[in-house]
Amino acid sequence: MNKHASATDDTGPLTQGREFIWSDQDFARIKSLIYQRAGISLHDGKHAMVYSRISRRLRETGHDSFKGYLDWLEHNDGAEWQEFINALTTNLTAFFREQHHFSILADHLRKKGPGATPRIWCSATSTGEEPYSIAMTVLDTLGSGANYSLQCSDIDTKVLATAAAGVYKAENVKGLTADQLRKYFLKGKGNNSGYVRVKPELQKHIDFFTVNLIQDNWPFREPFDFVFCRNVMIYFDAATQRRVLERIHRNMKPGGMLFVGHAENFTDAKTLFALRGKTVYERV
């Protein structure tokens, strides 16, 4: 089979100019698989993104067609499923993204007082900028001896590895205060210049592990005071969002606070969460 299609091939407009033959059926199959595995709903505008990201998997695994790759994937219980999921997640994040949440977190921590032992879950950690922003907020508010627990999870193993390593381009921490940079980061030298690394003090109370928000096997034994579930539910349909919200509710203390993304709205779930500010909810 000729995997290289050009504008002169008769493989259809979707394939023109592309390395691999690409059809609506391939897209529909990938869409269904990632929905089943991760709850991610892909709309038709995502053809180019899906083609580009899964093409890389074809190359890596030595397949010359999407059909061949997907047949192999579906008959395979191995590591490629994780790679398939990692390829299709969108991991955009930043330090202190949606800054107002961190001010609200600090206010709540202050109310709890210096002896507080808050339990926090960052449920779509991505590459770590969000949990380290949470950790800086806790330490800046409760002091360097703060006794807290910060559980950090994501479905994507690749971003979790980056988060655990805690190494970032210096330009990514430009928005932090001079005090935060001095207290929480080491500046790279020599080969590492242009990079910063989070200090062990900032990682001390943090655990990183995989949790799939759509699976009913979350590993938590004790409820949380604060949950960050930001800019991930946006990828889920309404029924999936509701199931995840119910599960988050069961894993939080009454009066606990849930922080969600700027485009996420759960005001319909009044029996679970009450809106308390811009994209901040109190667990009922």
Ligand SMILES: C[S@@+](CC[C@H](N)C(=O)[O-])C[C@H]1O[C@@H](n2cnc3c(N)ncnc32)[C@H](O)[C@@H]1O
């Ligand atoms: C756009 S990032 C948001 C990162 C961060 N929470 C923020 O707001 O900056 C979305 C993250 O959700 C994760 N994700 C997608 N589906 C997931 C699922 N079913 N369970 C857990 N995490 C998921 C992705 O891997 C990705 O890292």
